[in-house]
Every structure is written in structure tokens, then in C-alpha cells.
Amino acid sequence: xxxxxxxxxxxxxxxxxxxxxxxxxxxxxxxxxxxxxxxxxxxxxxxxxxxxxxxxxxxxxxxxxxxxxxxxxxxxxxxxxxxxxxxxxxxxxxxxxxxxxxxxxxxxxxxxxxxxxxxxxxxxxxxxxxxxxxxxxxxxxxxxxxxxxxxxxxxxxxxxxxxxxxxxxxxxxxxxxxxxxxxxxxxxxxxxxxxxxxxxxxxxxxxxxxxxxxxxxxxxxxxxxxxxxxxxxxxxxxxxxxxxxxxxxxxxxxxxxxxxxxxxxxxxxxxxxxxxxxxxxxxxxxxxxxxxxxxxxxxxxxxxxxxxxxxxxxxxxxxxxxxxxxxxxxxxxxxxxxxxxxxxxxxxxxxxxxxxxxxxxxxxxxxxxxxxxxxxxxxxxxxxxxxxxxxxxxxxxxxxxxxxxxxxxxxxxxxxxxxxxxxxxxxxxx
Numbered sequence: 460x461x462x463x464x465x466x467x468x469x470x471x472x473x474x475x476x477x478x479x480x481x482x483x484x485x486x487x488x489x490x491x492x493x494x495x496x497x498x499x500x501x502x503x504x505x506x507x508x509x510x511x512x513x514x515x516x517x518x519x520x521x522x523x524x525x526x527x528x529x530x531x532x533x534x535x536x537x538x539x540x541x542x543x544x545x546x547x548x549x550x551x552x553x554x555x556x557x558x559x560x561x562x563x564x565x566x567x568x569x570x571x572x573x574x575x576x577x578x579x580x581x582x583x584x585x586x587x588x589x590x591x592x593x594x595x596x597x598x599x600x601x602x603x604x605x606x607x608x609x610x611x612x613x614x615x616x617x618x619x620x621x622x623x624x625x626x627x628x629x630x631x632x633x634x635x636x637x638x639x640x641x642x643x644x645x646x647x648x649x650x651x652x653x654x655x656x657x658x659x660x661x662x663x664x665x666x667x668x669x670x671x672x673x674x675x676x677x678x679x680x681x682x683x684x685x686x687x688x689x690x691x692x693x694x695x696x697x698x699x700x701x702x703x704x705x706x707x708x709x710x711x712x713x714x715x716x717x718x719x720x721x722x723x724x725x726x727x728x729x730x731x732x733x734x735x736x737x738x739x740x741x742x743x744x745x746x747x748x749x750x751x752x753x754x755x756x757x758x759x760x761x762x763x764x765x766x767x768x769x770x771x772x773x774x775x776x777x778x779x780x781x782x783x784x785x786x787x788x789x790x791x792x793x794x795x796x797x798x799x800x801x802x803x804x805x806x807x808x809x810x811x812x813x814x815x816x817x818x819x820x821x822x823x824x825x826x827x828x829x830x831x832x833x834x835x836x837x838x839x840x841x842x843x844x845x846x847x848x849x850x851x852x853x854x855x856x857x858x859x860x861x862x863x864x865x866x867x868x869x870x871x872x873x874x875x876x877x878x879x880x881x882x883x884x885x886x887x888x889x
Contacts, residue, residue, distance in 0.1 A: 492656035550648030569631035575783030587613035595800035630684035638669035671760035689743035696733035713792035746771035
């Protein structure tokens with residue numbers, strides 16, 4: 460977890476203070492449930508509530524001897540609580556605390572990530588509506604294809620992030636489980652009602668079959684959802700980077716007063732934010748394979764997953780949180796150049812209307828093969844030599860005989876390509 464790419468609100472979730480706070484709450488809630496069953500004195504629960512606290516530095520010190528973090532934690536709590544601390548952890552195993560805590564942390568992280576997606580959605584929606592009718596060229600293989608609008612471009616990303624939001628919500632639901640089932644998950648020394656009580660208090664659901672750990676397919680799905688969101692970030696970031704290229708210059712990141720683009724070349728305005736987002740997306744996706752490999756544990760449990768999750772839990776959520784908030788700002792401040800979009804669209808002399816001409820020729824009775832050949836021949840000549848595509852087509856007898864000059868000219872109407880823009884927006888925003 461690199462401070463440069465960490466927002467304090469997300470980073471705090473993974474700090475020892477928060478982790479131990481959750482551990483103590485889990486232990487205390489379990490004791491409360493056991494007190495209702497007469498297993499733990501209510502006076503002990505009152506003492507734990509009143510005096511229970513954790514000193515992270517002291518836990519670290521104790522762990523140097525115990526070589527066991529949960530035992531070190533319990534020892535430190537007992538130092539504050541006193542004799543009543545013996546009623547903590549009754550019938551429980553370390554994974555009950557660790558896994559339930561991780562669930563709480565991942566839920567807390569998911570809430571921040573969903574809020575981050577909401578910021579991106581709001582920015583994309585506003586800018587898409589703003590540029591609903593801003594004509595630009597659509598590209599396939601990076602090559603001019605047919606006209607679209609910049610608003611439609613942004614709307615496609617908006618629709619994707621709306622799907623990503625649903626993925627995060629589902630991932631949050633799936634990972635929000637609680638296990639207080641004891642060694643190998645049989646509830647031999649702890650009543651299932653204790654698990655249900657703790658789960659309800661923490662906003663979780665009981666894990667149906669926990670063995671001794673919560674099954675890691677849940678976590679694999681969670682990190683996979685984060686990776687898909689990251690890929691959505693990179694797709695939009697890559698689009699902006701391409702549009703900012705000097706040869707394109709249709710849109711660019713906001714370049715603030717006093718900002719420098721290069722230590723060597725004062726003229727540079729580089730897409731550093733979207734390049735950064737591309738890199739962060741790679742980091743988030745790197746958590747997926749380890750998370751998938753964590754699914755396979757020995758028998759009822761091992762701890763091969765533990766070291767992995769101590770890394771990917773903070774790193775993936777912190778990096779994605781930072782990326783979402785950065786992306787929202789990039790979209791909000793994106794500088795758009797409609798005039799340049801129009802100039803780029805016109806730069807090939809009207810070749811973008813080639814399909815419409817071909818289709819009209821087929822409607823007029825010419826075979827598709829012959830129509831394609833006529834249109835491509837003139838398109839390639841325009842590509843090589845410049846000039847206007849329409850002027851070349853007017854010299855083709857087969858075209859004029861089939862369509863006439865007036866009909867041919869009408870085929871070069873930009874509105875033809877944007878006539879369903881309102882329909883597309885209605886389908887997404889209705």
C-alpha cells in the first residue's frame with residue numbers, strides 16, 4: 460500500500476487500529492451472546508465493554524514471543540480487562556475472528572468503492588449529456604470508421620460503470636459473511652446462535668458451511684469484481700490517452716496553471732493522470748490470480764491464503780479507490796475540442812460515407828460485390844491522392860446512372876449517422 464496512491468478514508472480500513480477494533484467487537488459480541496445463554500457472566504461482558512482496549516504496539520511486542528497474532532491480541536486485551544478476560548474467545552478459533560473481521564473490512568471497502576463509482580457515473584452522465592450531439596469520428600482498429608458523437612462515446616462508458624456498480628454491490632453481498640463456528644466449523648464448543656447474533660450485529664450473514672474458514676470462492680469473486688472495475692477504468696483512460704495524442708487532439712486532461720509536462724521539453728502536455736490510471740488498473744488486476752489460488756486450501760483449513768490476503772486486501776482496494784476518485788476528476792475536468800473533432804472527421808474527404816453509398820447502390824439494383832468494388836476503388840483513390848470522395852463518385856457513370864447527382868449528394872448528410880442518438884440515450888438513462 461503506497462501512500463502516494465492511498466486516500467486516507469480507505470487506508471484507515473486496513474490500519475491495525477481498525478483491525479483490532481473489529482476483533483475486539485467480534486469477541487465482545489460473542490461474549491454477549493454467550494452471556495444470554497448463561498455461559499459467560501454478564502458482569503464479565505460489562506467489564507470487557509468498559510475496559511477492553513488494544514494497544515497495537517503492545518500486541519506486536521507480545522507476538523514476538525507468541526508468534527501468534529490473535530493470542531497476542533487476547534493477551535493485550537486481558538492486560539486491560541483483568542480476570543474477566545478469561546471469558547473471551549470461549550469455544551472460538553482464530554479464524555472466527557480473522558475471517559469475520561476480513562468480511563467487515565471488505566464490506567467497508569466495498570462501500571467506499573461503490574461511492575467512488577457513483578462519482579464516476581455522475582461525471583460521465585453530465586459530460587455525456589453535454590456532448591450528446593458533439594459530432595466526432597468513430598474508429599475501429601484505430602482507423603476512421605463512421606461518425607458518432609462524443610456523448611455516445613461517454614455514454615457507453617457510463618453504461619459499463621453502471622454494470623460495474625452492480626458487480627460491486629453483488630461482491631459486497633457475497634463476501635459479507637460471518638463465521639463463529641469453532642475448530643473445523645462444527646460448532647462443537649460454540650452454539651450456532653452465537654454466530655447468528657454476531658452476524659446480525661455486524662450486518663453480516665452466517666456462513667452456511669465454514670469448515671474452519673469462510674470459503675475463499677467468495678473472496679475470489681470479490682477481487683475479480685474489483686479487477687473488472689479496474690479494466691473499465693483502463694478502457695476509459697486509454698480512450699482519453701488516444702484522443703490526447705498530438706495527431707488527434709480531440710480531448711485532453713485538464714492542464715492546470717503552473718503544471719509542468721516534462722523536465723526537458725517545456726511544450727509538453729502529457730496524459731499523466733490517465734497513464735497513472737492504466738498502471739493502477741494493472742495492480743488491481745494482479746490480485747485476481749492469487750485470490751483464485753486461495754480457493755484451494757487443505758482440508759478444513761490452512762493459512763496459505765493469509766499472507767496473500769494481507770497484501771491484496773489493502774493494495775487492491777486502496778488502489779482501486781484512488782483510481783476511481785482520480786478518474787471522476789479527470790472526466791469532470793476533461794477538455795473537449797469539438798472543432799478538432801470535426802476537422803478530423805472531414806480529413807479524409809468524406810470517406811466515412813462509403814457504406815451508405817454502397818448500400819444505396821445495392822438498393823438501386825447493383826449487386827453488393829459490384830457496388831463494393833465501385834465505392835472502394837474511389838475511396839482508395841481519395842485515400843492516396845486526397846480530394847473529395849463525392850467528387851470522384853460523380854465521375855462514375857454507374858453511380859450517377861443509378862442514383863443521380865442530387866440523390867448522391869444527399870447521402871453525405873451527417874445527420875443520417877446521428878438520427879438515433881436520442882434513442883440510445885433514452886435506453887441508457889430512462
